[in-house]
Amino acid sequence: MMFTTAARWPAVFLLLSALCTLFVPAVTVKHENFKTCDQSGFCKRNRQFADDAAASSWTSPYALDPATITFKNGQLSGTVFKTLKEGEAQVRLPLTVTFLESGVARVTLDEERRLKGDVDLRHGSQARKERYNEAGKWALVGGLKVADGAALSEKAEAGYTKVFYGDAGKHQAVIRHAPFGIEFQRDGETQIKFNDRGLLNMEHWRQKVEPPPKEEEKKEGDEENKDEEKTEEKVEEKKDEGPKGEDESTWWEETFGGNTDSKPRGPEAAALDISFPGYEHVFGIPEHATRLSLKTTRGGDGNYKEPYRLYNADVFEYEMDSPMTLYGAIPFMQAHRKGSTVGVFWLNAAETWVDVVKSKTTANPLALGLKGHTDIQTHWISESGLLDVFVFLGPTPQDLTRQYGELTGYTAMPQSFAIAYHQCRWNYVTDEDVKDVDRKFDKFNIPYDVIWLDIEYTHEKKYFTWDPLTFVNPTKMHKHLDKRERKLVAIIDPHIKNTNDYPVIDELKKKGLAVKNKDGGDYEGWCWPGSSMWIDCFNPAAITWWKGLFKYDSFKGTAPNTFIWNDMNEPSVFNGPETTMPKDNLHHDNWEHRDVHNINGMTFHNATYEAMLERKKGEIRRPFVLTRAFYSGSQRVGAMWTGDNLAEWSHLEASIPMVLNQGISGFPFSGADVGGFFGNPSKELLTRWYQTGIFYPFFRGHAHIDTRRREPYIAGSPYTEIITQALRLRYQLLPAWYTAFHEAATIGAPIIRPNFYIHPEDEKGFAVDDQLYVGSTGLLAKPVTKEGAESVSVYIADDQPYYNYFDYTVYQGAGQHTVPAPLDTIPLLMQGGHVIPRRDRPRRSSGLMKFDPFTLVVVLDKDGNAAGTLYVDDGETFDYQQGAYIHRRFSFDGKRNALTSTNLHPRATVKTDAYLKTMAKVRVEKVIVVGAPKAWKGKSQVVVSEEGAKESARKRQVGFEYYESSGKKAAWAVVRDPKVAIGKGWKIDFS
Ligand code: NOJ
Secondary structure (H helix, E strand, O other), X not given: OOOXXXXXXXXXXXXXXXXXXXXXXXXXXXXXXXXXXXXXXXXXXXXXXXXXXXXXXXXXXXXXXXXXXXXXXXXXXXXXXXOOOOOOOOEEEEEEEEEEOOOOEEEEEXXXXXXXXXXXXXXXXXXXXXXXXXXXXXXXXXXXOEOOOOEEOOOOEOOEXXXXXXXXHOEEEEEEOOOOEEEEEEOOEEEEEEOOXXXXXXXXOOOOOOXXXXXXXXHOOHHHHOOHHHHHHHHHHOOOOOOOOOOHHHOOOEEXXXXXXXXXXXXXXXXXXXXXXXXXXXXXXXXXXXXXXXXXXXXXXXXXXXOEEEOOOOOOOOOOOEOOXXXXXXXXXXXXXXXXXXXXXXXXXXXXXXXXXXXXXXXXXXXXXXXXXXXXXXXXXXXXOOEEEEEEOOOOHHHHHHHHHHHHOOOOOOOHHHHOEEEOOOOOOOHHHHHHHHHXXXXXXXXXXXXXXXXXXXXXXXXXXXXXXXXXXXXXXHHHHHOOOOEEEEEOOOEEEXXXXXXXXXXXXXXXXXXXXXXXXXOOEEEOOEEEEXXXXXXXXXXXXXXXXXXXXXXXXXXXXXXXXXXXXXXXXXXXXXXXXXXXXXXXXHOEHHHHHHHHHHHHHHHHHHHHXXXXXXXXXXXXXXXXXXXXXXXXXOEEXXXXXXXXXXXXXXXXXXXXXXXXXXOOOEEOEEOOOEOOOXXXXXXXXXXXXXXXXXXXXXXXXXXXXXXXXOOOOOHHHHHHHHHHHHHHOHHHHHHHHHHHHHHOOOOEXXXXXXXXXXXXXXXXXXXXXXXXXXXXXXXXXXXXXXXXXXXXXXXXXXXXXXXXXXXXXXXXXXXXXXXXXXXXXXXXXXXXXXXXXXXXXXXXXOOOXXXXXXXXXXXXXXXXXXXXXXXXXXXXXXXXXXXXXXXXXXXXXXXXXXXXXXXXXXXXXXXXXXXXXXXXXXXXXXXXXXHHOOOOEEEEEEOOOOHHHOOEEEEEEEEOOEOOEOOEEEEEEEEEEOOOOEEEEOO
């Protein structure tokens, strides 16, 4: 969102509001506000480098000096030399290759001279001299234990150093000395290559060479000759001073959209080519509005011409099917083929571009056995910072998400309300409005858990205040919501209004906690409040101060059921370059904004999370903080959403691959604005969006201030009823969702999963990204994203039976299946082989379901078996970390004809027992068996036994009903009220 002055804002706003009611806004991204690779000096230089390298018999000028190599405690160190022009000193680049116990390898390359501080910065800059080396401090939380077993190969081969590592030494790093490069092998087969194309490029520090002044200038007097600025301007005109073939025009200064970047350290990119031989698909590197399987970026039919860009930005009305940057960045990429998934994590927080190229080798009919194959070549280009790359050799998609999670942390286990439905709009305008919306949800029997307040609740955009005219009694409002266990989320952004009479800005300034401009003064820019300053959460003192602001006696009017939304934290600066901060701004410890940009939003999000933990002494509950900007590691503290989408079918469609991509990239607690942020969705689109949104891990309806109200009860019949049904389905399946969140929180598994993740051997389905599995439940949803659709085509990867969730129609056989999908129908199948936990009693909020009984849906596979898990805890506190949870496995054994519940909790603690007591009365009220065997026909009872039951009750007969199959509909059976406790072991015998 961009406006240039605060004074203009109200006028522009009014005008826009008026216009918007008349017209549908023109919806195209303003390309001119954002750089292309060609407009970003370091990207252009490195792409050119790649083109030059491809066009010539190029040899990379980097060589690892074998005499410098040492290997100790799982780490290889050495020095890579970059050779410049003949006769010039070489650039020394310290190298480490660390082999981690998890089987992951980490490669870093630094620049010795900068490490030693032996460089001069221009313009008297106070910026740090080193390459930024603290990204790990923010992104990494574990997984760094070095492998004891890693060992140098004893077989010496001239020109190479080899290291065996990983499980039983299955992995091997083959390090070539000259030109320097690394091949990573698994079981002797190369999976990933570094610098295979010779594109490694560490732009080393160099002194700017000032040309000798011209004769006439000399005469103009000494004073003028001292004026560095003027001399530099003249140098700019004189191009190609650098090493041959390099374009110096963007080395020293860059101007874009009227903003000039002073670049005190000159050129300093870190770039590398990374190839995946034999792979046809790469996934990851969110956030982009693209398909799951990444397209190539060097032009050609249907391909992109621009690299994928990672530079967190507030992209107004972003476009579909584009490699343009968006609000967040996760530089983690995985390559997948049948039998193997491998990947890289490029740990760098600066602006980064990634080119993807696929090169196909066709089969050679003359050479027997030489099959055609595809290689994927990627080219990673960061503006500054260390070269720091983690290499994952899989071999499964699950290995990758787990190992990446070990490094950057797993999803924070949310409170249970956070995975229910959130109702937001910009804005609910008064506290009475909030209560009114709340009452209407109840009146229409529509479940919801959270209502949200956007920026208008504040007094003149001053965060931590309430507008005294519109939010007269926030405490009462919170109490009202709490009656049905509902919550309120209030927005708090990182820009602090620069105004008189606002203690928050006074303190920020006085304590020196704001981000600084290049000259060391407080940086001032424009955002919602007009003139603003930005808290610098890289500064520990700023975090401490921030925490204080959220205490109940500081942020008055908040309550234990208030939670927080962090927006605009890319950061969005309306008058800044590319709507963000100047790169030469300075953060804590004098790191340039350039170095830390992509991490900036995460530091703010972290600080808010920490603040939420300390609102009141002794009140320790799991925070909920939504963020728009993110980086690797943000998953540890909250949820994200995909920002300002449009109320258009194309945006609904794109949300599925985007959310799937978040899932496999380690940040699965994600969703898109249901209904679309900008514009007014048709009732059909809104309905379809709810039917899709129930499958987003983070499920929130949201709308722009200029849109018409669209709470689910407004649409009217039949839409309201259909939307209510969809919401009820989400609530019914909350136990399954919560269990999926538990998997994300413990093993890093995505919450919604793409086909390739569930069926990694099914080549035909690798690129399928318009349908999704919910956790490990076997629930397969194919949301309708096309206007007027009456059916969808669902892709089935295996030969298991898939049953329609609602009527048990069976679909079987690998391939496409047509599933009916009129407006009131959600295409949802259940893969045979699972037990799905549900809660079937309709309630107004998830909090009211806490002690409701469970239903288990046993979906038999083709051999008559099924299994599934359930995870439950108090949904609120951190007691689960001390064992206060229930974790069960339900399995149906077709041969024994019995369903059993067994304990997955590894070790009961005092807290476990206490929790179990609170849940003692919570029982299974229904067991449905889908695909029930014919042999059960005529049966009317099953035998139930439960651990710890009294002798007399040890074996009970319980009523049972069997329904025969009819047409394509499978047979099913139901056991009503077996009266077994959810937290206990039990058996239901069907024989
Ligand atoms: C931008 C956010 O993306 C949007 O969701 C929000 O409503 C506006 N900022 C106003 O706060």
